[in-house]
Amino acid sequence: MANSRGNRRRFGSVRQLPSGRWQIRYPDPVTGLMRPGEETYPTKTDADVALTLIEADIKREQWTDPDAGKVKFGDFADKWLKERKLEDTTRERYEGVLRLHIKPTFGGRFLSDITPARVRTWRTRLLEAEVGEPTVVKAYQLLRSILTTAVDDELIKRNPCRIKGADTYDVPDRPVLTLQEIYAVAEAIQPQWRALVLLTAFTALRLGELAALRRRDVDLEARILWVRRNQAELSSGKLITKAPKSRAGFRPVAFPDLIVPDLVHHLERHAAKGQDSLFFVGPRGGRLRRSNFRDDWTAAKAKAGLPAEVHFHDVRHFGNDLAARNGANLRELMARMGHSTFRAALIYQHRSNDRDRAIADRMGEAARKELGKDDPPDASGTPVARPE
Structure with a gap:
């Protein structure tokens, strides 16, 4: 039974228990009912201090229900x-x-x-x-x-996650592929994926954006493709086609005339039929998935002599690097990548595409010189026949 010796105070009370420790009680600011403190104290002074702190928290409206x-x-x-x-x-x-x-x-x-x-x-x-x-x-x-x-929600007073630097990490540098390596893997991969490799390299689109691309999204004459949707794959294998996360993701991206013949060839031989059909399809005519592309990519890497640690995402990294090396400023890079803010995306979409096309032209010209290619193809984009 508690010791009857109590201490009446202006706020709350302090009393000594049979164990010799001291207990506090104070009025709940919500119900007005007296409630005991969450712990007991070795001395009366400690108990008085604890009660004073609780009173101060209540007056400052910083008190949190310990039971919350x-x-x-x-x-x-x-x-x-x-x-x-x-x-x-x-x-x-x-x-x-x-x-x-x-x-x-x-x-x-x-x-x-x-x-x-x-x-x-x-x-x-x-x-x-x-x-x-x-x-x-x-x-x-x-x-x-x-x-x-x-x-x-006032269930706890302070967030216990307070480790400095724990919310960031140093992203290791990814390998930057050369143009020769890009074309080597494009030559080595199955013919139906050649255009996928080249389009990724020269537009820096994500695989999900390319998997959701339709024939009508690709304008060969203007050399622009429109990113209007993205494909995501859940761990269950379910595919979801959705709009880009933000307005910045909905964007036009120009590509150089260098790869127009490859795109024309792809449309004639590998894309699904019909303007609203998929530009890239899986091996059996279904949807392009990471799972039905991964083995071909791995085999092509080995055949082209690329390191095993190279990811397909590094092809996109090459495209961003190539654009930067050929005059794209930060805003233009972010626009091509779909990472710009809402306002920047609107500015990009309302301005002329000439600047973006000029960037793509310089990319193609630099690549053509490095590859020793001839002059650009004519406006029709007629491709050279390729053996399958």
């Missing part, structure tokens, strides 16, 4: 995901990161029990388990975002 954080992180994270408008691919990625890297440690813990020390230990253990640094960074960013919402 008694929500399991796993339940809160599931609710957090459910209430957010996310693209299917993003939602799937978040679910995977939560399931594999966050919930095993924090899923069963109360929000109030997740401390900066526990976050540091969790991150260190992921790195020690040789989870890739990019994955650890993404897991940390997701955990921080969820706990930021918990702070906004």
Whole structure:
């Protein structure tokens, strides 16, 4: 039974327990009912100080109900995901990161029990388990975002994710392919993918953007293609065709006359029929997928003598580098890549395409000289016949 010796105060009360420790009680600012402190104290002075701090928090409207954080992180994270408008691919990625890297440690813990020390230990253990640094960074960013919402909901006072530099990582330099390597792999790959390699190299489009490209999106006379949609593939194999994430992603991109014969040849021999049909199709006439392109790409890399660590994304990297080396400024590069801000994208879309075409012309001229090609093809873009 508690010691009857109490201490009446202007705010709350302090009393000594049979154990010798001191307990505080104070009026709940919401209900007005007296509630005990979350812990006991070794001395009366410690208890008085704790009560004074609580009173100050209530007056500054910074008091947080200690019981508010008694929500399991796993339940809160599931609710957090459910209430957010996310693209299917993003939602799937978040679910995977939560399931594999966050919930095993924090899923069963109360929000109030997740401390900066526990976050540091969790991150260190992921790195020690040789989870890739990019994955650890993404897991940390997701955990921080969820706990930021918990702070906004006044379930916890402060976000425990406070590790300096934990939300970034140094991206290793990717290999920059040469023009000869681009053409070597284009020659080595299956004929139906030659145009895919060259178009990626000279427009820097993403594979998903090229997979969603239609015949009517490619204007050979103006040498412009329009990015109007993107294809995404879930881990289940389901394909999703969607509009670009932002207005900046919906864009025209010019390409040099150097590759017009290859595109004409592709349209005649490999593209699906009909103006609204796909420009690139899979080996059996279906959709282009990473899975039905990957083996051919790997074989072509080996045949062309490219290092095994070269990714198809590095072909896009080559295109951006080539554009930069031939006069594209930052705004023009961002416009071609679809990474510009909304305002920059509008400026790009409302201005003349002459500047973009000039960039593409210089790219083609530089490539033609390096390859020792003849003069540009005539306006009809008639290709030279290719053996299949």
